[in-house]
Amino acid sequence: MTSRPREPRALRRHTHHMSHSPRRRPDGRLILLLGALAACGPLATDMYLPSLPAIAQSFGVSAAAAASTLTSFMAGFSIGMLLYGPVSDAYGRRPVLLGGIALFTLASIACWLSFSVGELVVVRFLQALGAGAASVLSRAIARDAHEPSDAAKVLSMVAIVTAIGPLLAPLIGGQLLLIGGWRVVFVVLTLFGLACAVAAYLRVPETWPPEKRESAAVLRSFAAYGRLLRxxxxxxxxxxxxxxxxxxxxYISATPFVYIEYFHVSPQHYGFFFGANVFGIMLGNFLNxxxxxxxxxxxxxxxxxxxxIVASLFVALMCVTGWGGLWSIVFGLFFVVSVVGLLGANCATDLMYRYPKNAGAAAAVFGATQLALGALASAVVGWFPGISPFGMGVTIGVCGLFTWVGRALVVKWHGTPAPHTVQAAAP
Structure with missing residues (x-):
């Protein structure tokens, strides 16, 4: 007899009495669970950042080659999110989440045992492919389990919980580098993946009921991507x-080299600089x-x-001119980073409630685009020669200009009806 996960009492009350209580408070225990699970991806990114120069030295490769392990992770994360959204709409959130975490754990073991940078690039891609499940499904589960008026608030709370891991990850990663080298980082990620798998199996409920699913609808869910993009x-x-x-x-991909090698910040102190920006993300989400x-x-x-936009252009100016040195860059990056979680929570929520029957696909297309653009930016900054802040500044400035284009489109089209063809395609 197969045991079922025990649902938090607050979620059971929400499910059973939704019609009588449309303004329920968000379920704190579910938020903690989703935040911890969604931290798989950020932890796998941030904990090994202080090790990037050591990885380059270990394999005898350039800084750009070592940074390609970060780019491959973001590419896998992006593809995983595009895959998991429609599949979870058709088959349910829970089995897809469990499968993704299992893949993350197995790939973390393979990262630990890698003996070439090419092999590490491949298994980091697989690790990210698994981690993408937690990221996209945390948004979809929050949407399923809470009222529309609470959804953006809940996603911000999840982001605050999730940010605790990245806040500590570079600090932990720097200390692990001292203790046993960069491979120890992946040992810790393997243990974290196992803990997440157990927690998800025992405590994360299914929030997408069978009556809303249709196995044959998975192709229509994938087809919804094309209509969403119209x-x-x-x-x-x-x-x-x-x-x-x-x-x-x-900033994430460039600063291990800019801070540690150009400005001579120690790997252990790098974590404090990184942690200040993660605190900024938490503050931004709290304000949200x-x-x-x-x-x-x-x-x-x-x-x-x-x-x-303003902070990105400021950082670009400081990096290109050299005015203010390290501290002017640190100051500008604090504001660049602090609003990212707030923007993600509100943009994703707006899209999921614009397309309620394709919420998983809407969350996935937004999250995957974020990650794909992140991977592209990581690759672009790696094309600039040397380890000076110049390439980082130019890339961040261009990102700021495109953020302005996106803002203009949101302001212009917000409030207009969604295209009818997308809603008709929903399962």
Missing amino acids: DPLVWGHMLCGGMAFAAMFT TRFIGRLGTLRMVSIASSVS
């Missing part, structure tokens, strides 16, 4: 949230939970994207 508002959100994320990911009900998604997206 909506100008979708493009606005993808550019606005995606290019802001790409600016942040440029306080003001989203009063201002609404459009104004929050507009304000946050404006901050991102």
Whole structure:
């Protein structure tokens, strides 16, 4: 007899009494679970950042070759999200989530045992393919289990919980590098994956009921991507949230070399610089939970994207001219990074409620675009020669300009009806 996961009591009450209680408070325990699971991807990215120079030295390759392991991770993360969204719409959230975490854990073992940078690039791709399940499904599960008025707030709360891992990850990664080298990082990620698998199996409930699924609808769910991309508002959100994320990911991929090798920050102290920006993400998401009900998604997206645009252009100026040195770059990057989670929560929520019957596909197309643009930005910054801040600044400045284009589209098309063809295609 197969045991079923025990649902949190608050979620059971929400499910059974939704019609009588349309304004229920978000379920705190579910938020904690989703936040911890969604941290698989950020932890796998951030914990090994201080090790990138050591990986390059270990395999005798260039900084750009070592950074390609980060690019392959983002590419796998993006593809995984595109895959998991429609499949979970057709077959349910829980089995897809469990399968993704299992793949993440097995690939973490393979990363641990890699003996060439080419092999590490491949298994990092597979690791990300598994981690993508937690990221896209945390959004879809939050949408399934909570009222529309609470969804953006819930996603911001999930982001705050998720940010605790990246806040500590570079600090932990720097210490692990001292203890046993970069391979120890993947040992810890393997153990984390196992813990996540057990937690998901025992505690994460199924939130997409069978009556809303149809196995044959998976092809229609994938077909929904094409129809989603005909909506100008979708493009606005993808550019606005995606290019802001790409600016942040440029910082993630470039600063291990810029800070550690160019400005001579120690790998252990690098974690403090990184942690300050993760604190900024937590602060941005906290402010979103306080003001989203009063201002609404459009104004929050507009304000946050404006901050991102101005800060990105400031960082570009500082990096290209060298004015202010390290601290001017650190100051500007704090604002670039702080609004990324807030933008992601509001952009994703707006899209999922614009297309309620394709919520998984809508979350996936937004998340995958973020990650694809992040991978592209990581590759672009790697093309610049040397380890100076110049390439990072130019790339972040371009991201800021495209964020402005996305903001303009969101402001213009927000509130217009969704194309009827997308809703008709829903299962």
